[in-house]
Structures are given as structure tokens and as C-alpha cells.
Amino acid sequence: QDAGAEGPNDGQGPGAEDGEEANQSGAQEGVESGDPQVVDLAPLEKGAVGPGNEDAAVFATNASPLGLIANARTAGLNPMLLPTADPRATADSMKLMRENQIAVGLGPDFGGTERLTTTAQIAANAEELPGGGGLVFPGRRMVALYGHPWGGALGVLGEQGAEDAAAIAQQYADQYQEFSPEPVIPAFEIIATVAAGGAGDDGNYSNITPAEDLVPYVDAVTEAGGYAIIDLQPGRAHLLDQAKVYEDLLKRPNVGLALDPEWKLHGDEVPLQQVGHIDVSEANEVADWLAELTRENQLPQKVFMLHQFQTQMIRNREQLNTDHPELATVIHADGHGTPGQKMDTWNAMLTDLPSGVWMAWKNFIDEDQPMLTPQQTMEIEPRPWIVSFQ
Structure with a gap:
């Protein structure tokens, strides 16, 4: 139960002596046997101390109301403090959720019973991401090489083989680590469908790279403790149709998806x-489909990234759905030029940014005048969660 959604003393839940009834009446409809149950945190008589519940995983954050934390402790429960309101936040919280059947979230930031049911189920069943936990952010930052496996014309990624590229990405990540309190991991953003000058047999002006050609690069970066992002340049194709080509790769826990409207x-x-x-x-x-794929396959949260350097590239952006707990939605501010020009683009992308969006930055090795250093990049506000190199 997201205990703060109704308040700790609203009478919605049974008393401490009614724990069995709580398990039944408070469980979110549709939760299967063996998955975490969600219950109301009930008030106790003044001065009473509850017996606790050995099946309960109780979570709080620095924003949780102190009264709720006190009530939980009075009930015999010991809240785990998390950096963000989600049972997937850390390796320890996921371990606790795997060992328990009841999820209790103290405060409205846990998103209500329905969302907590979803996040608790994922925490109890999903693999962890590099560095621990099941949330992409804020537990880590990424430094990525961008490009295509077939050569360097489309980015630095293809200038060498997969294993050498992973080693270079790690070197880049190491340069950023001293400027980030969070772990910085290597990443690849791999162009999977490539915008083409010719229409091709399907008339879509987009060349589809066979998924098996991407596997060595996905393997190399994930084996190095990193993350892979599949990038789509759709031409006239439907983005969902192209995303489904890479469904098997997207079923991997360390693979996310990016859409590039520039090439639509x-x-x-x-x-x-x-x-x-x-x-x-x-x-x-695409987000609806990717969230369902992630949920059905009990995967950790995935990067879902949208490239943008002009406001017109994502029409009606204020309606972007960022409510999927299975996805970390990212706006990647592209655009090359002088530092001033790039900051103008960055600030334009921040204007009226939908809630729940994480920001990413791209450094162009040849086109930027000059390219920002790691320290300069990490001094940008807000600090980028993904930095890519092209």
C-alpha cells in the first residue's frame, strides 16, 4: 500500500490483529499467487505496539512523512530507506522484496497501490542491472558510443570491433566517474535501422540491420558491465513495426530502445x-508495447529514449506518456556546434519538459567547436544521465 495516498489514519485498513484479512482485502486485484501482496497500513490504538509481519517489506524515502514511519515502527515494522520511491531502487531492496510477500510503501511518492503492485512484482522477479537494482536511474549514469557496426561513417562505435569498442566506452566512462557521485557505466547506442538515400524494396528509405549482426556488440558491452540501446531511424516505416524486429534483443535485461524523429x-x-x-x-x-514486453518478461526497467534537437521534432510532446514504471523515459538533446549553441538547444529541450523525463547529452567529436570536456559536460544543469559520443 502506498500508505500516504489516503493517509495513515484514514481507517482504510484493518488493525494489527487483522493481518490475514489485510492480506486478502488489500491485495491488488490480478496479483497472482506467489507474487508480492499489497496491503493497507492500519492505525493502532495509542501506545500499542504491533507484532510486525515477517512477510512484509517496508520502504520509505527521505520524503516519507515522519508520522507514517513512526506508525510503521509502532506496528513492529522496520522501514528500509531508499534513494527513490520504488522497491527496485537498490540491490538490497530487490533482495528484500524477493524474500517477502507484502510490499508497504510509506508516502505518496510510491505512486499508489496499482503502481506499487507493479514495481513490487518486478522487484521480486526481475534480474538486476549493472551496479545493482532494477531502476535505470538514479542508480547509475551512462557514457555511450554511438554508431553502426558496419563502419565509422555513422559514428565512433563502428570504427573498431565490438570488444575494442567496449574497451573504449569503458575508458570514456572512467573519465566521467570522478565527476559523478553515481557509478558511470559504459554503453553503446547502436543504430539498428539506418536512414537511407534510396527507397529500397519496401519504399521506406530505411535499411533494417539483421538483429544477429547487432548481437556481438550487445554482448560485448553487456559483458563489460554496460548497457546497449537499439536506435531506430525509421524513414517512412512505422516505428512500432521496426521496434518489433528487435524484440528478442529487447527481451534482454540490459538492452533499451531509442527513437530518432530526425529521420522520420x-x-x-x-x-x-x-x-x-x-x-x-x-x-x-511504442512505449506501451515496450512496457508490456518488459513487464511480461519480468525484466528490469528499460531505457526508452527520444532524440530531439528542435521542438517540432516531437509534436504534442506535452502528451508524452511517462507513467510506465517499466520504462525510464529519456530526452536526448542532440545538436552540434559551439558550447553556446548547444546550451541553447539544451535549454529549449528543457522548456515545458514532461514530468518524469531524464535528460541526455551528445558530444560530437568532430563537429563540436570545441567538444566539452568530461568536467564541463557534467557541470551542465541538470547533469545528464546519459552522455553519448558521435
């Missing part, structure tokens, strides 16, 4: 004649 074509448009765009409804459609 409409009507009779052809590449390089305009900066493309999508309506946010197409991004939301």
Missing part, C-alpha cells in the same frame, strides 16, 4: 531535405 518521413518526403518529426502518439504506442 511523411508523404512524399525524402531524406536530408528536412528535419523529420513524429507525433507523440507514435512514441506512446
